[in-house]
Amino acid sequence: MTMRTIVLWCPDWPVCAAIREQGLDEGAAVALAEAGAVFACSAAARRDGVARGLRLREAQLRCPALIVLPYDAALDARAFEPVVRAVEAAVPGVQLVRPGTIAMRARGPVRYYGGEEKAARALLATAATVGVPHARVGVSDGPFAAEQAARSTRDSPIGIVPPEASADFLAPLTVRLVVDPRTATLLSRLGVRTLGEFAALPGTDVRRRFGASGAFAHD
DSSP: OOOEEEEEEOTTHHHHHHHHHHTOOTTSOEEEEETTEEEEEOHHHHHTTOOTTOBHHHHHHHOTTOEEEEOOHHHHHHHHHHHHHHHHHHSSSOEEEETTEEEEESHHHHHHHTSHHHHHHHHHHHHHHTTOTTOEEEEEESHHHHHHHHHTOSSSSEEEOOTTOHHHHHTTSBGGGTSOHHHHHHHHHTTOOBHHHHHTSOHHHHHHHHHHHHHHHHO
């Protein structure tokens, strides 16, 4: 049985870190640039059509008020350290997935707080105390499904997938979550566009066609 996992996710974390460092308005249209393209962007920038991977010239044409900053991975990590420390003080055994995302086993927090939703709300409150009021929490079987649950929330900052329901939850999500763009394009040509369709393919065929990385994603 897959272990129940809680993931705390801070949307647009690289942009949030950069905005704080520069003292910008949180509602500003901001894009972080890497290798001449958009690495990450704020919600205000996305409303004007800016997106990850877009060339900077096109991004600036779509959003003339766009503030472009260089992506700084060190800043990204450094700014997230207080969040990690605050959560670790409340919940032991925290694992840093990447700056902006942390995971933990659900068993301890759930026992302490008296349920998955109560544990999730406690984590959100903890994040808010260190200046992250818009974090989201996902709970599911395993870290991948838990992160997707956090990212899929809409009306609530908490997404909980019931035990043993992760496969059904993940099935309609895009296969681009687990494979690179080239592999995703090849799969699309074969009519395979979702995680469920990808998982249904025979493992030996996936390995033969897409190699070790494709087999890892399939597993």
